[in-house]
Amino acid sequence: MKPKTLAMAGALAAALVVAGAASAQTNMKISISVAQNSHQGVAIDTFAKEVEMRTNGRIKVQPFYSGALGGERESIEAVQLGTQELTFTSTGPVPNFVPEVRILDIPFLFRDKAHARAVLDGPIGQEMLTKFDSKGMKALAWAENGVRHMTNNKRPVNVPDDLKGLKMRTMENPVHIAAYKGFGIVTTPMAFPEVFTALQQGTVDGQENPLSVIMSAKFDQVQKYLALTGHVYSPAVFLMNKAAFDKLSAADKQAFLDAAKVAVKANRARVDEDDAKGVAELRSKGMQVAEVDKAKFVAALAPVNAEFEKQFGKANIDRIRNYK
Ligand code: EAX
Numbered sequence: 001m002k003p004k005t006l007a008m009a010g011a012l013a014a015a016l017v018v019a020g021a022a023s024a025q026t027n028m029k030i031s032i033s034v035a036q037n038s039h040q041g042v043a044i045d046t047f048a049k050e051v052e053m054r055t056n057g058r059i060k061v062q063p064f065y066s067g068a069l070g071g072e073r074e075s076i077e078a079v080q081l082g083t084q085e086l087t088f089t090s091t092g093p094v095p096n097f098v099p100e101v102r103i104l105d106i107p108f109l110f111r112d113k114a115h116a117r118a119v120l121d122g123p124i125g126q127e128m129l130t131k132f133d134s135k136g137m138k139a140l141a142w143a144e145n146g147v148r149h150m151t152n153n154k155r156p157v158n159v160p161d162d163l164k165g166l167k168m169r170t171m172e173n174p175v176h177i178a179a180y181k182g183f184g185i186v187t188t189p190m191a192f193p194e195v196f197t198a199l200q201q202g203t204v205d206g207q208e209n210p211l212s213v214i215m216s217a218k219f220d221q222v223q224k225y226l227a228l229t230g231h232v233y234s235p236a237v238f239l240m241n242k243a244a245f246d247k248l249s250a251a252d253k254q255a256f257l258d259a260a261k262v263a264v265k266a267n268r269a270r271v272d273e274d275d276a277k278g279v280a281e282l283r284s285k286g287m288q289v290a291e292v293d294k295a296k297f298v299a300a301l302a303p304v305n306a307e308f309e310k311q312f313g314k315a316n317i318d319r320i321r322n323y324k
Contacts, residue, residue, distance in 0.1 A: 024058065028244070030086035031064040031075045033192040038216035039274060040236065041065060043143055043267035044088050047238065050259030055252055061086065071191030073172055080136045082241040090145040091235045092171030092192075100131040103312050105175040106305075107232040108298050109320060113147060113275075116233045117268065119323045129237075138245035141260035143267045145234035146210025146275070150227045151219055154205045156290050157227035160184075160300035169195050169207040175308070176232065180208075182304035183297075199223060210234060211278030212271050220285040227290045228279070229297055238263070 030048065032040040041063075048061040069075055069084060073093035078084035080097065095102040103109075110116040119125055120142035132139040150157055152166055164184035170176050172189045180187050188204050198204050199222040206223065208231070214220065238260045245253065283289055309317055 026059045028059065028061045028085035029064060029069065030061050030088060031067075031069040031084065032088050033067040033072050033075070034065070034213055035216045036063070036065040039144070039146065039210075039212040039267050039270040040088055041216075042270045043236070043238075043263045046266040047088075047259050047263035050262050051256060054255035054259055059252065059255075067191075067193035071193050073191060076137075076239065079239050079241050082136075082243055084241070085244045086238070086240045088143065088236060088238055090171065091237065092173045092176075094237070095174055096172065097135050097137075098131050101128060102175050103316060103320065104128070104235050105173055105232065106308050106312070106317065107176075107179045107301055108294075108305075109317070110233045113144070113233070113268075113271070115323070116235065117144070119320055120235060122323065124320060124323065132239065133242060136242045138240045138242045140238035140240055140245075140257055141264050143236040143238060143260075143264045144271050145236040146212045146271045147230045148208045148210055148232050148234050149214070150206060150208045150229050150231070151214060151223040151225060151287070152206025153199070153202070153222070153224050156225045156288060157229070158290050158292055160297050162227075167205045169198055169204045178307070179232070179301060179304050182301050195219075196222060208232075210271070210274075211282070212274040215274060215278055215281060220282050220287050224286075224288060225290070226279075226282055226287045227292050229292055230294060231297060236267070 030044045032044055034040050036045070044063045048063050051059055051061050069078065072089040073096065075084065075087040076089060076093060076097055079087050091101055091105055095105065110119065125142050129139040129142065150163070152168065154166060155162060157163055160183055165186060167186040167188060168180065169190045170180055170187045172191070177187045177189060190198060195207055196217060196219070199207060199219065207219070214226070240256070245256065248256065279289055
């Protein structure tokens with residue numbers, strides 16, 4: 001080797017060592033707004049473990065729980081900006097970033113969790129994941145928040161009319177807000193980390209969330225009545241800053257996607273577990289639980305639904321409704 005080539009080879013080797021050292025361990029953050037002991041905690045803990053394992057410890061994902069890095073809207077903003085690499089969020093505030101996703105938040109859209117999971121994992125859901133790309137985010141996978149039910153402190157809810165005039169905290173989600181207004185609910189959008197205190201202090205009478213969230217947030221301590229309205233399916237999604245994802249090698253990209261897949265499995269299994277034991281557990285903690293005739297709640301939303309069909313296109317809604 002000529003001296004010059006030798007020097008260049010030396011410089012290259014040094015550069016590789018430096019690059020190697022720099023990439024020896026990359027640290028990333030992921031957040032949820034609910035507690036660690038929850039279906040969402042299971043999701044991000046599993047994801048972190050899988051990423052670390054699949055990248056041989058080169059990439060570490062540090063989980064943050066209970067809104068420690070902010071509520072869901074703030075965490076999506078942070079991911080979009082890149083001040084935070086990852087978040088796991090319900091679709092609550094997502095329509096404000098990716099309007100195409102709004103259609104998933106329509107009440108009584110899905111027959112049950114199996115239907116929702118099939119749609120999200122199928123072509124409709126997978127195509128929707130790509131809509132995050134142009135918003136500075138890579139959506140790694142759909143996950144699950146669960147089927148939402150109503151709680152309040154004022155009165156048992158047995159029929160839709162019982163909802164009239166209840167002041168309820170809602171997510172910052174335009175579709176939910178429109179629908180709940182259709183029930184006659186006085187809607188108060190609020191970030192999740194503020195909800196417990198708002199319920200405790202009576203700023204609002206009630207809220208609605210899946211059993212998984214009601215239990216992990218200990219809403220039974222501040223809410224007397226639970227109505228199993230199952231009025232809307234609440235998807236969740238793994239979001240990553242697009243530039244951070246694009247920077248990964250092809251193998252690491254695959255590792256992140258696979259890690260998310262494993263995490264979704266664990267997440268959905270925990271939701272099923274929570275749904276199976278939730279009513280008994282919440283009853284034992286003193287909540288008064290009402291099974292309701294869902295058909296009446298569906299009927300009460302007919303005018304709102306007609307509005308949604310105009311807004312989203314009946315064919316688009318039917319495509320989801322009829323998906324097998
Ligand atoms: O993501 O804001 C909500 O009610 C969500 O369901 C909750 O934070 C879990």
